[in-house]
Amino acid sequence: MKNIILIDSSPKINEKSVSGYLIEKAARRIDDQTANKNFINIRQSFTGHKIQEDYKILINADAVIIAFPLYIFCLPGILMRFLQDYYQFYLENKTKSTNPKVYALVNCGFPEPEINLEAVRVIGSFCRHVNANFRFGIMIGCGGMLLGAEGKPVIKKAVEKLDNAFAEIANDIQNNDTEKKYNILVETMNFPEWIFRFLMNKFGWASNAKKNRLKKKDLYRGPYLL
Amino acid sequence: MKATIISDKDFQTDLFRNLFEKIIVYFDSKGIETKTISIGRNDLAFCMGCFGCWVKKPGECVMNDMMSQINRNFINSDVVVYLSPVIFGQFSANIKNAIDRWLPNILPFFIKRPDDSTMHPSRYKQYPYVIVVGYGEDISDEDAQLFIDITKKHRNNTEVLIYKGDDEDISQELDKITLRKAGGYL
Numbered sequence: 258m259k260n261i262i263l264i265d266s267s268p269k270i271n272e273k274s275v276s277g278y279l280i281e282k283a284a285r286r287i288d289d290q291t292a293n294k295n296f297i298n299i300r301q302s303f304t305g306h307k308i309q310e311d312y313k314i315l316i317n318a319d320a321v322i323i324a325f326p327l328y329i330f331c332l333p334g335i336l337m338r339f340l341q342d343y344y345q346f347y348l349e350n351k352t353k354s355t356n357p358k359v360y361a362l363v364n365c366g367f368p369e370p371e372i373n374l375e376a377v378r379v380i381g382s383f384c385r386h387v388n389a390n391f392r393f394g395i396m397i398g399c400g401g402m403l404l405g406a407e408g409k410p411v412i413k414k415a416v417e418k419l420d421n422a423f424a425e426i427a428n429d430i431q432n433n434d435t436e437k438k439y440n441i442l443v444e445t446m447n448f449p450e451w452i453f454r455f456l457m458n459k460f461g462w463a464s465n466a467k468k469n470r471l472k473k474k475d476l477y478r479g480p481y482l483l
Numbered sequence: 484m485k486a487t488i489i490s491d492k493d494f495q496t497d498l499f500r501n502l503f504e505k506i507i508v509y510f511d512s513k514g515i516e517t518k519t520i521s522i523g524r525n526d527l528a529f530c531m532g533c534f535g536c537w538v539k540k541p542g543e544c545v546m547n548d549m550m551s552q553i554n555r556n557f558i559n560s561d562v563v564v565y566l567s568p569v570i571f572g573q574f575s576a577n578i579k580n581a582i583d584r585w586l587p588n589i590l591p592f593f594i595k596r597p598d599d600s601t602m603h604p605s606r607y608k609q610y611p612y613v614i615v616v617g618y619g620e621d622i623s624d625e626d627a628q629l630f631i632d633i634t635k636k637h638r639n640n641t642e643v644l645i646y647k648g649d650d651e652d653i654s655q656e657l658d659k660i661t662l663r664k665a666g667g668y669l
């Protein structure tokens with residue numbers, strides 16, 4: 258029985274996150290007969306003061322799947338805090354460490370999945386520091402589409418590709434393959450990017466603002482200029 | 484000219500103090516007025532990804548803590564220096580919190596860079612020139628390169644330096660930078 262930890266690192270509070278969606282989908286691909294699945298939601302762990310418990314689970318893992326959003330082209334502060342403090346925990350508990358396989362699921366707001374590469378490399382570096390075995394990352398462009406268009410034909414291809422990628426993770430966890438694996442890129446849009454930009458710029462942000470009783474021109478405020 | 488130096492309160496090692504001192508002395512010698520902000524573990528809440536800074540309270544975070552002072556300072560500086568320990572090739576958590584919550588300073592809309600990648604437009608006409616210094620005693624080449632890529636690949640008007648204790652180097656590198664406001668191209 259493999260001990261698998263799935264970590265949702267979205268900083269969102271009480272709001273459905275893409276990372277949560279990805280973790281759920283990835284977990285479904287992992288057979289309950291062969292694996293014992295443990296779920297961590299970093300935001301909830303910080304709020305509930307459960308971090309030390311999480312670390313004790315993590316140090317015994319056979320495999321770890323970390324999902325998170327790209328924040329300013331790298332890891333969100335909340336995930337950095339979690340990993341940075343885990344590193345201290347690891348240094349004090351080195352002998353117990355199990356050299357787990359690690360996978361990263363990174364999604365971003367922009368359409369280009371490749372901009373998630375540096376974030377995946379950070380997870381690779383983290384693994385080198387804590388004697389873990391980084392395997393590969395899944396990099397997803399415009400992750401918001403997965404929630405916004407859930408079940409719709411526009412994302413059918415992307416969902417299929419994701420499912421295959423999750424199957425690849427499930428396989429990789431079980432086998433003894435040591436061969437280097439490549440990151441998998443997933444684009445969620447099957448229409449030209451300019452349409453996405455046009456729709457968001459013309460209607461998307463303004464309609465959100467309207468819900469907060471703001472006009473489109475209010476979005477341009479510059480409150481900090483002295 | 485005004486500069487702001489942002490540092491991590493939890494990593495004030497000897498190496499850091501040496502670097503900090505060097506930069507203060509350097510700015511002093513140029514007659515630059517310098518403000519320093521140091522961020523501790525409990526000073527900044529984590530960004531919660533709500534986009535309230537774009538659609539609820541445009542230009543400001545909806546959470547009230549030290550970040551509004553940092554952002555106000557940022558916008559009104561000519562130069563901003565981040566001094567960050569290099570951790571797993573990235574910024575430390577304290578510095579990253581300040582970087583995540585810098586988001587109010589840009590607009591929500593999507594535009595393209597000349598290389599065809601997506602970006603957000605600027606909210607202000609002028610931004611400070613940003614210098615990021617990653618420091619640490621034993622930063623591997625791989626982590627140093629990652630830190631440089633993270634900082635430089637998707638940004639304009641930003642310089643990145645790696646400091647492992649070589650003072651000669653850091654002064655020379657600083658001398659190469661033209662200190663100025665950076666305009667509105669991010």
Ligand SMILES: Cc1cc2nc3c(=O)[nH]c(=O)nc-3n(C[C@H](O)[C@H](O)[C@H](O)COP(=O)(O)O)c2cc1C
Nearest residue numbers: 267274275276326327328329330365366367400532
């Ligand atoms: C502070 C902040 C910074 C962000 N930086 C980026 C970025 O650099 N590039 C990008 O494409 N998306 C960026 N995003 C968008 C998120 O990656 C995107 O909304 C993602 O789908 C959120 O995933 P989650 O629901 O799992 O939290 C940023 C969002 C926030 C709140």
